[in-house]
Amino acid sequence: MINKRILSSVLGVLAVASTITVSAKASIYKTTPMDPYKYAKKATKTNLASYNSIKPRVSRVSYKYNAAHKQIIIKGQAEGFSKIAVKYGHKKVRFFNVNKHSVFNLKYCFKGYRTFILYGVNSKGKIVSNKYKISSNKYATEKPVIYKNTRNKKGEKIYLSNVAPSTIRVFNRGKLVKKFVADSSANIIFISQKKLRKSNSITIDQKEFHKKTSVRVKVPTLSIGENNVINY
Numbered sequence: 001m002i003n004k005r006i007l008s009s010v011l012g013v014l015a016v017a018s019t020i021t022v023s024a025k026a027s028i029y030k031t032t033p034m035d036p037y038k039y040a041k042k043a044t045k046t047n048l049a050s051y052n053s054i055k056p057r058v059s060r061v062s063y064k065y066n067a068a069h070k071q072i073i074i075k076g077q078a079e080g081f082s083k084i085a086v087k088y089g090h091k092k093v094r095f096f097n098v099n100k101h102s103v104f105n106l107k108y109c110f111k112g113y114r115t116f117i118l119y120g121v122n123s124k125g126k127i128v129s130n131k132y133k134i135s136s137n138k139y140a141t142e143k144p145v146i147y148k149n150t151r152n153k154k155g156e157k158i159y160l161s162n163v164a165p166s167t168i169r170v171f172n173r174g175k176l177v178k179k180f181v182a183d184s185s186a187n188i189i190f191i192s193q194k195k196l197r198k199s200n201s202i203t204i205d206q207k208e209f210h211k212k213t214s215v216r217v218k219v220p221t222l223s224i225g226e227n228n229v230i231n232y
Helices: 004-028 036-052
Strands: 057-066 071-079 083-088 094-097 103-109 116-121 132-134 145-151 155-161 166-172 175-182 186-192 202-207 227-229
Touching: 057 116, 057 132, 071 116, 071 132, 083 103, 094 103, 155 202, 166 186, 175 186
Parallel strands: none
Antiparallel strands: 057 071, 071 103, 083 094, 083 116, 116 132, 145 155, 145 227, 155 186, 166 175, 166 202
């Protein structure tokens, strides 16, 4: 018969060995938890450094004129600032917001044919970017060219060089006497003697799609039997 003291000793040793083995296995899978704040802080610094390295600028600008509302619609990229300033001629500067994607989309009602100047500003209104200019020859239709006109008892013929396609308008003393769509870049306009009357002052303008109507040009005044040719 096995001695009870010996048996107890053997069982005790086995229990201790088992505990050590389990502890050893558990220590193998022990990991150190990450500090989320530590890594978030590093990412934030990197992002800020990247943002601060952007050179403020206005770019990728596009525009079109809305004749119904007499306004220009301007879109573009604005990097490195949150407000864009618009200066038109001698008018007071107006400010518009830039969205979170660094894009601006603004509408500006105006009269005349002056130049628009766009630039980025900081919170104090100080200029921080390049200046982007939009002159009238970009947003408005160019003027038509009158290179010849003749007059007889029946009326007057006007020889015109124009943009095509465009809408041509003819006025006499400010009153519209003729309007048509020009598909070709050279046109001959006839105005009857009845519409000319004794006293006349003929002006012509033209308009392209999505552009402002051109400045009106004056047709040289003729008496019956006179001709006029302009050499360019």
